[in-house]
Amino acid sequence: xxxxxxxxxxxxxxxxxxxxxxxxxxxxxxxxxxxxxxxxxxxxxxxxxxxxxxxxxxxxxxxxxxxxxxxxxxxxxxxxxxxxxxxxxxxxxxxxxxxxxxxxxxxxxxxxxxxxxxxxxxxxxxxxxxxxxxxxxxxxxxxxxxxxxxxxxxxxxxxxxxxxxxxxxxxxxxxxxxxxxxxxxxxxxxxxxxxxxxxxxxxxxxxxxxxxxxxxxxxxxxxxxxxxxxxxxxxxxxxxxxxxxxxxxxxxx
Amino acid sequence: xxxxxxxxxxxxxxxxxxxxxxxxxxxxxxxxxxxxxxxxxxxxxxxxxxxxxxxxxxxxxxxxxxxxxxxxxxxxxxxxxxxxxxxxxxxxxxxxxxxxxxxxxxxxxxxxxxxxxxxxxxxxxxxxxxxxxxxxxxxxxxxxxxxxxxxxxxxxxxxxxxxxxxxxxxxxxxxxxxxxxxxxxxxxxxxxxxxxxxxxxxxxxxxxxxxxxxxxxxxxxxxxxxxxxxxxxxxxxxxxxxxxxxxxxxxxxxxxxxxxxxxxxxxxxxxxxxxxxxxxxxxxxxxxxxxxxx
Numbered sequence: 001x002x003x004x005x006x007x008x009x010x011x012x013x014x015x016x017x018x019x020x021x022x023x024x025x026x027x028x029x030x031x032x033x034x035x036x037x038x039x040x041x042x043x044x045x046x047x048x049x050x051x052x053x054x055x056x057x058x059x060x061x062x063x064x065x066x067x068x069x070x071x072x073x074x075x076x077x078x079x080x081x082x083x084x085x086x087x088x089x090x091x092x093x094x095x096x097x098x099x100x101x102x103x104x105x106x107x108x109x110x111x112x113x114x115x116x117x118x119x120x121x122x123x124x125x126x127x128x129x130x131x132x133x134x135x136x137x138x139x140x141x142x143x144x145x146x147x148x149x150x151x152x153x154x155x156x157x158x159x160x161x162x163x164x165x166x167x168x169x170x171x172x173x174x175x176x177x178x179x180x181x182x183x184x185x186x187x188x189x190x191x192x193x194x195x196x197x198x199x200x201x202x203x204x205x206x207x208x209x210x211x212x213x214x215x216x217x218x219x220x221x222x223x224x225x226x227x228x229x230x231x232x233x234x235x236x237x238x239x240x241x242x243x244x245x246x247x248x249x250x251x252x253x
Numbered sequence: 254x255x256x257x258x259x260x261x262x263x264x265x266x267x268x269x270x271x272x273x274x275x276x277x278x279x280x281x282x283x284x285x286x287x288x289x290x291x292x293x294x295x296x297x298x299x300x301x302x303x304x305x306x307x308x309x310x311x312x313x314x315x316x317x318x319x320x321x322x323x324x325x326x327x328x329x330x331x332x333x334x335x336x337x338x339x340x341x342x343x344x345x346x347x348x349x350x351x352x353x354x355x356x357x358x359x360x361x362x363x364x365x366x367x368x369x370x371x372x373x374x375x376x377x378x379x380x381x382x383x384x385x386x387x388x389x390x391x392x393x394x395x396x397x398x399x400x401x402x403x404x405x406x407x408x409x410x411x412x413x414x415x416x417x418x419x420x421x422x423x424x425x426x427x428x429x430x431x432x433x434x435x436x437x438x439x440x441x442x443x444x445x446x447x448x449x450x451x452x453x454x455x456x457x458x459x460x461x462x463x464x465x466x467x468x469x470x471x472x473x474x475x476x477x478x479x480x481x482x483x484x485x486x487x488x489x490x491x492x493x494x495x496x497x498x499x500x501x502x503x504x505x506x507x508x509x510x511x512x513x514x515x516x517x518x519x520x521x522x523x524x525x526x527x528x529x530x531x532x533x534x535x536x537x538x539x540x541x542x543x544x545x546x547x
Contacts, residue, residue: 003416004337007378008369021381023415025453028483033413033451036479036489040376048375078373081331081344082306124309152308194311 010034011041012074045073048083049090053113055170056094056106068097084121088114105161105181112163112198115155115189119196122153127242136247144219148212149246150238153191156210160184164200192241204229205237212238217250269404269437270359270469272297272324272515276537278530279519285315287527292322295534297358299326299517305355306347320355326470326517327357331373334393334407335366335380345400352401359470359515361406361439362397364390364427381416382426387433394434406437406470409463411444411490415452423448424462431464438464441472442504443496443519447488456503465511473504473537474519493522496533505540513541 001009003021010017016038022030046069050057057065072093078086091110100106136146157163164187168174186206188199201209204225211221222231238244275296280288288298298319305312332344352360365377380386397405409427421429431438440463449456475494479487496504496518508514516537518530 002337003381003418004366004369004378008372008374011374011376012372021417023417023419024481025415026481026483026485028481028485030414032482033487036413036487037376037378041374044375078375079371081303081333081367081373081375083303083373083375084307121307121310121312124313153310191310194314 007037011038012077014074042070042073045078045083045086046070049073049087052087052117053090053110055113055167056110058170059103059106059109059166060100064099068094068100071097084117090114105159105163105166108157108159108161108163109167111159112157112167112187112189115157116196116198119153119155119189119191122151122191125151125245127151127239128244128247130239132247133239133244142249144217145250145252146218147215147248147250148218148238148244149248150209150213151190151243151245153189153196154209154213154243155189156186156206156213157189158184158186158203158206163187164198167198168200188237190241190243197241199237199241201234201237205234208234209238269406270326270515272326272358272470274513274515274541276534276541277326277515277517278534279517279521280316280319281520281524282312282315283524284527284530285311285319289315289318291527293527293531295323295531297324297326297515297517299328299519301521302327302329302348302351303331305351316355325355325357326359326361326515327351327355329360329362330377331367332362332393332397333366333368334362334397335364335378335386335390336368336393337366337389338369340393340396341368345397349401352403359406360401360403361408361470363408364410364430377410379410379412379414379416382419382421382423383416384420387421387426387429390430391433394430394436398434398436404436406439407431408439408441408472409444409448411441411447411451411476411488413451413487413489422459422462423454424459428462428464431467436467437469438467439470439472440468440507441474442507443472443474443476443500444490446497446500446503447476447490450486450488460507468511468514471504471507471514471516472519473500473516473533476500491522492519495529496536501536501540504537505543508540508544513544516541 006019010019018031018034024030046066049069072090091107094100094110095107162179162181162183162185164185165174165179169176169179186201186203188201190197208221208225273296277297277299278295280298280300363377367374367378449459473496474492475496477489477491479489481487518533520530
């Protein structure tokens with residue numbers, strides 16, 4: 001094994017291995033000194049996860065979080081030096097992490113927090129001007145083929161649990177007594193100006209916005225909604241949050 | 254802005270940095286608004302390149318505004334110049350894109366490795382100071398300077414172990430790298446102090462062996478203190494504490510010897526309010542002013 005392969009193996013191993021070929025001026029055990037690197041690697045990567053998943057940490061406590069994150073880090077070291085994206089599959093890991101099984105909503109909370117980071121760093125784009133949008137919506141001949149390009153920061157999360165409310169409670173926006181964990185919730189995660197917002201929405205709005213995100217035309221996305229769906233309100237939600245960044249038309253055959 | 258050029262070894266000395274010989278601060282996101290509100294009197298800000306390799310959002314928004322008021326130093330932590338494998342071309346391209354966008358006055362990276370195979374280990378890991386490593390490091394620096402079309406500064410490491418395979422001293426190794434690649438040096442005085450304590454090196458002998466003419470920027474930071482298995486001091490480059498008195502002393506001696514140099518106060522962990530860092534920058538300014546007045 002090369003020196004660096006040996007280092008890497010020792011850094012990520014569960015056993016306290018020390019690479020060969022190390023030297024200390026005073027004959028002290030290189031293991032104690034190598035431990036500084038092991039600790040740097042583990043703790044800095046765990047800290048990176050703490051930055052991305054603060055509410056997950058609040059829910060399980062610091063000691064549990066760091067122990068869980070250490071297991072994840074050793075099995076899933078980053079594949080890139082762009083650590084901002086590190087932990088994108090941490091929610092999936094949490095889902096299968098046996099000691100966390102008593103908190104079935106934990107993985108979805110992690111999904112919500114990962115989406116917030118994605119929204120924070122997503123590419124900038126200007127919203128379509130209101131008069132352009134009004135013109136397109138008033139053009140009844142082409143309305144059936146109109147498509148909305150949504151801002152790169154726009155994400156949806158649907159959870160079988162009340163994670164949106166729970167997240168809001170952890171921001172001090174909601175009393176914890178108001179959180180009903182057993183009720184499914186939908187939320188829209190997006191960045192407006194410089195702030196990332198987590199907005200609770202109903203199932204029909206989530207379906208409609210999800211279809212827009214999948215590239216369906218406005219008309220097709222609206223068609224699958226329930227008869228009493230307030231399309232105007234869903235559209236106003238997107239427009240008021242600068243979420244529509246371009247218009248295009250489906251090529252007619 | 255003046256474009257730096259690659260200087261082949263032996264060519265007249267061309268500075269890798271246009272940073273002013275003043276104190277600067279590491280730019281932390283928690284200070285963006287305070288900086289823009291008060292526009293403190295510091296010579297420059299330094300960013301970790303990797304933090305700004307994101308598509309958009311607040312980081313670019315604030316950096317763009319701060320760049321309008323201050324010179325910038327771009328400090329990479331993920332290039333893995335000491336790595337056994339070829340450099341990551343995608344990462345070099347991302348660095349080139351950032352350099353083009355923000356036109357920093359300096360670009361620096363570390364004498365260390367951090368990636369192996371598909372994995373990134375997020376620490377500055379040590380290299381053996383032997384001929385094969387020297388050849389590889391020089392090749393990587395040449396490659397970097399060619400792609401980025403500018404000279405880079407190489408930072409001396411803080412290390413906790415040494416390799417039996419090493420045939421050169423750290424300072425001799427750095428000397429040879431500078432001579433062969435024409436790169437400049439970012440002298441991290443904290444790292445220098447840490448490595449001298451951790452490996453019982455004579456700091457003056459170390460400095461005498463370094464190509465001090467190539468030093469174009471200084472880093473100052475704080476360390477944490479531990480003990481090795483024999484009870485000897487083991488200093489850890491934590492970037493989480495104020496600069497130690499011993500490091501200030503060494504810095505003052507260096508500036509008296511070399512003249513004023515761009516000097517960064519680094520703090521990446523337990524980041525205090527901006528005022529605390531400005532106070533440390535002010536201490537560095539006083540040292541620089543004494544040297545100018547001489």
